[in-house]
Amino acid sequence: MSIFKTARLFAVALLVAASAAGPAFAETFPSKPIKLIVGFPPGGINDIVARVVGQKLSESLGQPVIIDNRAGAGGTIGADLVAKAKPDGYTLLLGSVSNIAMAPSQYKALPYDPVKDFTPVALLASAPNILVVNPSLPVKSVKDLIALAKQKPGQLSYASAGNGTSNHLTVELLKVLADIDLVHIPYKGDTPAITDVIGGQVPMMFPTLPVALPQIKSGKLRAIAVSSAKPTSLMPGVPTVAESGGLPDFEVSVWVGILAPAGTPKDIAERLSAELTRIVRLPEVKEKLASLGAEPATMDPAQFAGYIKSETAKWSKVAQAAKIVPN
Numbered sequence: 449m450s451i452f453k454t455a456r457l458f459a460v461a462l463l464v465a466a467s468a469a470g471p472a473f474a475e476t477f478p479s480k481p482i483k484l485i486v487g488f489p490p491g492g493i494n495d496i497v498a499r500v501v502g503q504k505l506s507e508s509l510g511q512p513v514i515i516d517n518r519a520g521a522g523g524t525i526g527a528d529l530v531a532k533a534k535p536d537g538y539t540l541l542l543g544s545v546s547n548i549a550m551a552p553s554q555y556k557a558l559p560y561d562p563v564k565d566f567t568p569v570a571l572l573a574s575a576p577n578i579l580v581v582n583p584s585l586p587v588k589s590v591k592d593l594i595a596l597a598k599q600k601p602g603q604l605s606y607a608s609a610g611n612g613t614s615n616h617l618t619v620e621l622l623k624v625l626a627d628i629d630l631v632h633i634p635y636k637g638d639t640p641a642i643t644d645v646i647g648g649q650v651p652m653m654f655p656t657l658p659v660a661l662p663q664i665k666s667g668k669l670r671a672i673a674v675s676s677a678k679p680t681s682l683m684p685g686v687p688t689v690a691e692s693g694g695l696p697d698f699e700v701s702v703w704v705g706i707l708a709p710a711g712t713p714k715d716i717a718e719r720l721s722a723e724l725t726r727i728v729r730l731p732e733v734k735e736k737l738a739s740l741g742a743e744p745a746t747m748d749p750a751q752f753a754g755y756i757k758s759e760t761a762k763w764s765k766v767a768q769a770a771k772i773v774p775n
Contacts, residue, residue, distance in 0.1 A: 477537055477716050481512040484706075486542045487526025489519040489637045492609075493656045493740060497573055497704050498542040500736050504727040505720075519637065522554065522612035523547030531560035535711035537720065541566070543707040546613045549759035553767035554612030556774040562760060567712040568752035570724040571705040575742035576676035577618045579689065580660050580669040581652045582645055590622075590673050590693030593652070597628035605631040607641040607650040611775055614702045615641075615654040617763060618675055620770040622654075625695045645669065656702050657682065657741030675700035682741045703745060703759075705752055721749050 484502050488494045495517060502513040518526035527547040533539035548562045560566075579590065587593045597604050608616035611634050623630055633650050635641035638659045645653045646668045653660075657680065663669040664683070673692040674680055677699045689698045706724055708717060727733055728744040737743055747755060767774075 477719065478509050478511045480538060481514055482506075482509070482538050482540060483514050483516050484540045484542055485516045485518055485526045485530050487518055487520075487523030487544075487547050488609075489639070490517055491659070492638050493575055493658045493702065493742065494523070494542050494544050494704055496658060496740060497737070497742070500733060501572060501706075501724065501727055504730065504733060505723060508723050508727065522551060522610045522616075524551050524555065524558065524560075524612075527551070527562075528559045530707065530709055531565040533709045535567070535709040535713075537708060537712055537716040539709065540569070540720075541707045542704060544614070544704045545702055545759060545763075548707070548756055550612050550614065550617050550763045550767075552760055553764045553772065554774055563753075563757060565710050566707040567710055567717050568749050568756060569706040569708055569717050570721040570749070571703060571745050571747035571752045571755065572724060572728050573737050573742045574701040574703040574745040575657055575740060576674040576680060577615055577654045577700055577702055578657045578660050578664075578674050578683065578686070578741075579652065579654050579672040580642075580645065580664065581672060582648050582650075583667070583670050584648060585651045585670075587672065588670070589687075590626075590689050590695070593672065594626045594628055594693060597626075597630060601629040602631060604652070605633050605650050607633050607635055607645050607653040609638045609641055609655070610634050610636060614656070614700070617766055617770075618654040618700045620772065621698065621700065621766050622689065622693075622695075624766065624769045625698055626693060642669075661741065675702075677701075680741050682738075701745075705747075717749055 484498055486495050486498045498515050502515050506513040523546045527541055530539055530541035551558055587596055606619050638655055641653055642655055644650045664671045671686045673687050673689045675689055690696050725746045
């Protein structure tokens with residue numbers, strides 16, 4: 449046998465071995481801990497969902513799922529870390545409407561492309577924002593707020609968890625649809641923002657329901673309306689913004705989902721997607737989400753990818769209409 453024929457046979461053997469080993473390697477995933485990066489501080493809906501789902505995912509995969517909070521810049525710091533991570537399934541992002549769909553219209557030099565730099569894995573849940581005011585503010589409906597804002601253009605302010613966050617752009621959508629002028633006061637997270645609304649330094653905010661619920665129940669904040677298309681059972685008697693304000697086109701859902709770096713193997717993404725979809729449908733997980741005012745909102749990788757594109761386009765239009773200048 450010539451040396452060239454031997455070399456060819458050896459090369460073929462290597463290819464056969466590699467193709468046979470491929471599925472075996474895939475079947476061993478995961479063989480080490482998985483890091484789930486959350487671009488927001490502890491306590492908000494992103495962090496809470498990450499911890500609930502992360503624990504169940506750890507149990508089903510047999511490996512620790514480590515929650516890593518990398519807060520800042522509207523969640524974009526954490527998202528950027530994942531966008532640049534090795535695409536092997538061991539670094540995941542708890543992505544949200546803020547750092548995925550809203551961020552492109554908020555930052556001039558966003559260090560990642562929400563569509564090109566990630567592999568969408570699974571949409572997990574959605575929840576409404578809720579318009580809350582300090583009880584001293586003389587409004588009890590969205591129509592009241594609109595009327596007061598028209599009487600005092602540019603004099604009423606609102607707090608948010610930061611530029612580009614969902615509670616920032618939710619109010620910007622309200623401003624556009626109601627044709628009112630409110631002043632944005634950004635904070636570094638939900639907690640300091642809602643603390644100042646309670647203290648009366650800022651009269652209003654549109655936080656996620658889980659963040660505001662304890663303060664509403666204690667009477668420290670007055671609930672005016674929810675941003676979703678339907679009222680929530682957690683806040684009986686609190687209408688939607690569309691109902692309370694006569695704004696039929698107003699609807700905002702704060703969604704969260706899992707994304708991996710672009711280039712993550714399809715079989716790994718699909719396995720994670722199947723596990724995550726099963727997890728958020730578990731009765732105990734659904735019950736926990738419901739206690740937060742959230743509900744499962746599952747999508748497979750392809751559906752989630754399409755949803756991200758449509759949401760990004762929607763919030764880009766809102767930013768343009770609100771004449772928001774990217775930072």
